[in-house]
Amino acid sequence: METKKKKEIIITDSRVTKLRTIEQLQRLGDTCKGALQLLNSLPLHMAMMATSIAVLKFKDCELDNGDETEIGDRGTNLSGGQKQRISLARAVYSDSDIYLLDDPLSAVDVHVGRHLFHTCIKKTLARKTVILATHQLQYLKHCDEIVAFEDGGIVEKGHHDELLLQNGYYKEMMDKFHYHTNTSMEKQLPIPSKSKNEDTSNSKIATNGVQLEKKDLPKNSSANSVTTNSSANNVTQEKEKGKLTEREEMVVGKVRFGTYKSYINAAGGFMICFLVMLSYTLTMGSVVFSDWWLGIWINTLNTATPNNETNSYSFADSTPSNLSAANLYYTTTSSNNTMNPLPSPENSSGFDFYLLVYVSSLGGIILLTILRGFAGATTTIRASVRLHNNVLKKVMKAPMKFFDSNPSGRILNRFSKDMDEADVFLPQLIDSLLQLLNTIALSLLTTAIVLPWILIAIVPVAILFAILKNISNTSVRQLKRVENVTRSPLLAHVNTTAQGLFTIVPFNQQKQFIENSTKLIDVTSTATFLFESSMRWVEVRLDLSSSMITVATALALVITKGSVAPALAGLSLTMCIKVVGIMQFMVRVMNEVEARFTSIERLHHYEKNLEIEPQTFDTTPSDNWPNEGRIIFSKVEMKYRDNMKPVLRNISFDLHPQMKIGIVGRTGAGKSSLAAALFRLVQLSEGHIYIDGVDVSQIALKNLRSRLSTIPQDPVLFAGTLRYNLDPFGKHPDSELWSSLENVHLKEKVQQFDQDLDYQIEENGENFSVGERQLICLARAILRKNKILLLDEATASIDTQTDSLIQKTIKEEFSDCTVVTIAHRLNTVLHSDRVMIMDNGEVIESGAPQDLLTDPHSFFNTMIAAQTVKTPSP
Ligand SMILES: Nc1ncnc2c1ncn2[C@@H]1O[C@H](COP(=O)(O)OP(=O)(O)OP(=O)(O)O)[C@@H](O)[C@H]1O
Numbered sequence: 001m002e003t004k005k006k007k008e009i010i011i012t013d014s015r016v017t018k019l020r021t022i023e024q025l026q027r028l029g030d031t032c033k034g035a036l037q038l039l040n041s042l043p044l045h046m047a048m049m050a051t052s053i054a055v056l057k058f059k060d061c062e063l064d065n066g067d068e069t070e071i072g073d074r075g076t077n078l079s080g081g082q083k084q085r086i087s088l089a090r091a092v093y094s095d096s097d098i099y100l101l102d103d104p105l106s107a108v109d110v111h112v113g114r115h116l117f118h119t120c121i122k123k124t125l126a127r128k129t130v131i132l133a134t135h136q137l138q139y140l141k142h143c144d145e146i147v148a149f150e151d152g153g154i155v156e157k158g159h160h161d162e163l164l165l166q167n168g169y170y171k172e173m174m175d176k177f178h179y180h181t182n183t184s185m186e187k188q189l190p191i192p193s194k195s196k197n198e199d200t201s202n203s204k205i206a207t208n209g210v211q212l213e214k215k216d217l218p219k220n221s222s223a224n225s226v227t228t229n230s231s232a233n234n235v236t237q238e239k240e241k242g243k244l245t246e247r248e249e250m251v252v253g254k255v256r257f258g259t260y261k262s263y264i265n266a267a268g269g270f271m272i273c274f275l276v277m278l279s280y281t282l283t284m285g286s287v288v289f290s291d292w293w294l295g296i297w298i299n300t301l302n303t304a305t306p307n308n309e310t311n312s313y314s315f316a317d318s319t320p321s322n323l324s325a326a327n328l329y330y331t332t333t334s335s336n337n338t339m340n341p342l343p344s345p346e347n348s349s350g351f352d353f354y355l356l357v358y359v360s361s362l363g364g365i366i367l368l369t370i371l372r373g374f375a376g377a378t379t380t381i382r383a384s385v386r387l388h389n390n391v392l393k394k395v396m397k398a399p400m401k402f403f404d405s406n407p408s409g410r411i412l413n414r415f416s417k418d419m420d421e422a423d424v425f426l427p428q429l430i431d432s433l434l435q436l437l438n439t440i441a442l443s444l445l446t447t448a449i450v451l452p453w454i455l456i457a458i459v460p461v462a463i464l465f466a467i468l469k470n471i472s473n474t475s476v477r478q479l480k481r482v483e484n485v486t487r488s489p490l491l492a493h494v495n496t497t498a499q500g501l502f503t504i505v506p507f508n509q510q511k512q513f514i515e516n517s518t519k520l521i522d523v524t525s526t527a528t529f530l531f532e533s534s535m536r537w538v539e540v541r542l543d544l545s546s547s548m549i550t551v552a553t554a555l556a557l558v559i560t561k562g563s564v565a566p567a568l569a570g571l572s573l574t575m576c577i578k579v580v581g582i583m584q585f586m587v588r589v590m591n592e593v594e595a596r597f598t599s600i601e602r603l604h605h606y607e608k609n610l611e612i613e614p615q616t617f618d619t620t621p622s623d624n625w626p627n628e629g630r631i632i633f634s635k636v637e638m639k640y641r642d643n644m645k646p647v648l649r650n651i652s653f654d655l656h657p658q659m660k661i662g663i664v665g666r667t668g669a670g671k672s673s674l675a676a677a678l679f680r681l682v683q684l685s686e687g688h689i690y691i692d693g694v695d696v697s698q699i700a701l702k703n704l705r706s707r708l709s710t711i712p713q714d715p716v717l718f719a720g721t722l723r724y725n726l727d728p729f730g731k732h733p734d735s736e737l738w739s740s741l742e743n744v745h746l747k748e749k750v751q752q753f754d755q756d757l758d759y760q761i762e763e764n765g766e767n768f769s770v771g772e773r774q775l776i777c778l779a780r781a782i783l784r785k786n787k788i789l790l791l792d793e794a795t796a797s798i799d800t801q802t803d804s805l806i807q808k809t810i811k812e813e814f815s816d817c818t819v820v821t822i823a824h825r826l827n828t829v830l831h832s833d834r835v836m837i838m839d840n841g842e843v844i845e846s847g848a849p850q851d852l853l854t855d856p857h858s859f860f861n862t863m864i865a866a867q868t869v870k871t872p873s874p
């Protein structure tokens with residue numbers, strides 16, 4: 001460690017980002033602390049230091065439950081800056097020798113950025129080699145060596161002072177940076193006073209040479225680890241406060257009728273289902289009829305030739321369906337040859353008649369079987385398709401808080417495993433069940449007609465099986481529910497692992513992820529094993545019961561030898577074996593159907609209970625609304641969830657049409673939340689937002705969202721062609737697409753692609769740098785030509801020079817639009833008509849940038865001073 005050389009290199013480049021940005025905090029741990037403790041063998045002081053410096057240092061980054069705060073999938077409940085700070089904290093925590101930091105300060109405000117650079121990168125990592133890629137040029141002079149990149153190659157290399165003297169690329173870049181930062185304020189800027197959050201008056205603790213402030217230490221650190229009962233309660237309450245993921249629902253008890261009803265409705269309604277059942281009954285009836293007819297035919301033949309004792313019909317050949325009708329008819333009529341009204345099969349016309357009816361009945365069986373198969377398959381498939389579509393519609397309309405509190409694995413589970421049950425298992429099981437039901441019903445019917453006394457024997461058997469079914473059913477069903485639920489964390493883990501590979505691999509955490517995955521697979525397999533075992537449990541009991549019933553019948557027949565006719569004794573035994581076999585099978589199928597219906601129950605739960613975003617249609621705005629672009633916020637208060645404190649508090653402002661507004665403020669101040677409120681991604685708890693006089697809460701979401709344009713903090717690109725990403729609805733000609741690309745300075749790059757606009761973009765736009773993704777999103781917004789444009793850190797990952805070109809484009813292209821720009825890089829908003837400064841969910845300062853700059857005590861001035869290159873290190 002002692003021999004490690006201190007070295008910092010800054011790579012800066014106008015276009016090419018060589019290193020992968022750690023811009024997304026994946027859900028690598030369940031809590032903030034978990035995310036940090038990915039590397040379990042690290043010295044505690046590193047963990048403490050990283051946690052305190054990057055996460056808890058500033059008041060405005062305070063999470064609801066400190067380092068125990070649960071982080072949602074892909075850090076959904078964190079602000080952009082918080083994600084970056086935790087990513088940085090995790091990197092520091094890894095205690096590596098070499099750090100490759102790819103623009104880790106792009107999403108944090110200047111104060112935090114400065115603090116992170118000087119305290120975390122300069123001091124904490126003083127004995128490490130740090131390679132930092134950044135667009136924040138103000139830090140360059142504090143680095144040991146600077147490497148400037150352009151078009152994939154190194155253009156200059158050296159120390160800040162040396163490079164300035166060379167008067168080359170670097171000097172030009174710095175001049176432009178100075179120009180952009182300083183042109184509007186060629187005046188004496190006050191040296192930034194220490195902000196209230198950076199108060200250094202707190203006593204400091206030295207930990208292995210690293211200075212930590214007492215107030216930075218995590219709340220539950222060993223320094224204050226003495227807990228009493230009441231503090232334990234407080235901890236529990238605190239944990240609840242930071243809790244994000246809701247427990248996945250698991251119903252207990254029988255599958256409700258509502259679930260079956262939803263399936264029947266999805267299949268087409270009760271009438272359709274009745275017709276499907278009828279097709280099963282008719283098919284079964286046709287088989288019975290065919291057998292019965294054959295019996296009559298044979299019997300008539302026997303009657304016509306009394307000497308002919310040959311009877312080739314065997315009970316053993318009978319299928320479950322023919323076991324009663326034909327055989328019983330034959331049995332009972334063979335000893336009672338009475339007048340037969342049917343033609344004699346002896347003459348040819350009589351023979352033809354029997355043959356014709358028999359062949360027709362066989363044809364009927366074939367036709368009805370095809371019809372039954374078709375009806376059964378289409379109905380069950382229709383049911384699962386409709387269920388899928390209904391659930392999908394519901395999920396797509398769910399509010400953001402649903403996605404925050406439900407990990408993606410849970411949603412994937414419904415659409416994969418639960419849908420699989422509906423698509424594959426249930427159709428087969430329902431088919432078997434309907435066949436069995438018909439078989440049993442017809443058997444019982446014919447038995448009741450021909451040998452009613454057998455029914456008396458069947459009743460106790462039925463009762464025994466019903467008891468067995470009731471006993472086993474509870475556990476089979478509940479274990480299936482457990483299996484359904486345990487699969488969700490596994491899917492979430494697989495999803496997270498796939499998305500987080502670029503974080504997992506550099507941190508060398510594959511082993512831990514494989515172990516976690518194995519554990520989750522074990523849990524899921526255990527649940528599956530238990531479910532399957534419970535099915536086997538009942539099957540063994542059913543088998544045993546069936547054997548005992550058969551043995552008892554056989555014994556009874558042997559004991560009563562002589563009192564029962566041999567034919568009837570044989571029939572009774574055969575009937576017993578068949579009926580018991582069918583009933584036993586039926587119990588199994590019924591158990592399984594109910595168990596598999598728990599998946600329908602889960603889908604139905606989403607279909608019925610999932611909250612959707614409020615669809616209000618009280619006001620229908622005109623087609624060209626908003627034609628001015630005036631935005632009024634009136635006493636707006638917003639909470640992400642009811643049990644959370646508001647992230648926007650009492651916000652009121654009036655943005656005139658065509659105004660260009662810059663919104664700045666600390667990380668976690670509520671800037672992106674303001675955008676979420678405007679788009680009604682989260683409902684307001686108080687206040688109103690008006691656009692051109694229309695209260696946005698009164699209009700349909702579709703109307704609202706289609707009339708505003710935004711570029712979110714995490715630029716989103718979809719897998720598909722560049723053309724599709726620019727113009728998903730195919731509304732614009734190629735010439736417009738090219739001109740929008742030109743406006744965002746991407747035309748040249750796209751022209752280099754062989755496929756031009758048909759260039760394939762990978763999932764999440766992985767084959768573009770973050771800055772380029774932002775530019776593509778901007779081109780998309782230019783094409784949409786809406787009156788209101790909201791840019792949330794849209795150029796944070798773009799170099800200063802391109803940023804200023806983009807700002808110029810925005811000014812020209814959106815000259816008649818209201819443009820709200822959220823930015824940490826202050827020169828991005830310096831030319832706005834108005835700047836609003838947010839802190840802790842409130843607007844604390846607002847005014848024209850020139851006015852704010854002339855006031856030495858303004859917050860804006862403090863922020864500008866923190867960003868300027870003249871800023872001394874703290
Ligand atoms: N989906 C969410 N659920 C719960 N809390 C959230 C959610 N999104 C953001 N927050 C919290 O709301 C606060 C404001 O977040 P917001 O994203 O608006 O900050 P910001 O000003 O945009 O910060 P940054 O500059 O870092 O992007 C933060 O404390 C954040 O943790």
Ligand SMILES: [Mg+2]
Pocket residue numbers: 079080081671672673713792
């Ligand atoms: Mg933000």
